[in-house]
Amino acid sequence: MKLNPEGKVPTLVIDGRPLTEVAAILFYLARRFPAAELLPGDIEAEAQTLSWMSFIAATLHPARRQGLDHARAVYAIADKRLGAMWTLGEHYSIADIHLFRLYWRLFNSLKPVPGTFPNLDAHYARMMARPAVAKTIAIETAIGYELPG
Numbered sequence: 001m002k003l004n005p006e007g008k009v010p011t012l013v014i015d016g017r018p019l020t021e022v023a024a025i026l027f028y029l030a031r032r033f034p035a036a037e038l039l040p041g042d043i044e045a046e047a048q049t050l051s052w053m054s055f056i057a058a059t060l061h062p063a064r065r066q067g068l069d070h071a072r073a074v075y076a077i078a079d080k081r082l083g084a085m086w087t088l089g090e091h092y093s094i095a096d097i098h099l100f101r102l103y104w105r106l107f108n109s110l111k112p113v114p115g116t117f118p119n120l121d122a123h124y125a126r127m128m129a130r131p132a133v134a135k136t137i138a139i140e141t142a143i144g145y146e147l148p149g
Contacts, residue, residue, distance in 0.1 A: 022101070023053040026094035038094045045088055052087045052095035060102050068110070075106065079117040085126070100127040 003018045004011040012019045012028065019025055030039035040046060060078060063071040078099070087095040103120050104127075106112065114121065127133050 021057075022098055023057050026053070026097055030094045038092070038097070040088060040091055040093060045091065048088055049093050049095050052093075053098055055081075056095070056098045056102060060099075064106070071106070071110075072112075072116075075103070075112075075117055075120065078103075079119045082119040082123060086123070096123070096127065100124065100133070 001007055003013060004020050006020060010020070010022065010025055012025045014028070019028055027039070030036065039049060055078070059074050063074045082099075084090070086092050087099060099120075100123065103117075103124055107121075107124055
């Protein structure tokens with residue numbers, strides 16, 4: 001609570017100052033480490049990334065609190081919107097990380113019927129194949145992190 005009076009996680013401390021909210025932290029990290037190429041360089045692709053990040057934070061994240069039928073409906077929108085390999089087509093970005101984290105929670109807690117969200121399922125599989133994702137899951141498992149139901 002000293003770092004984040006909202007009591008939310010994650011909180012990233014930068015030069016003694018807390019930065020909260022997943023979208024802001026991902027944006028900061030993408031800008032701070034441009035060699036990782038997690039934020040595209042052209043203005044339209046950046047705007048598309050921001051659009052995805054806003055949709056994920058404002059629509060997908062609170063969806064389960066509005067009931068399972070609502071959650072299924074908004075994840076169906078995300079599934080249709082995704083369509084391609086990554087949120088920005090062929091370019092992997094911070095929006096994919098944000099989308100994966102929320103779908104990972106839905107996928108592992110509610111276990112949607114296979115094929116309900118084919119594009120999100122394919123995205124999930126691509127993300128699970130990334131070495132950084134495997135490393136993160138291993139670290140979280142080692143410290144006892146469990147997905148909320």
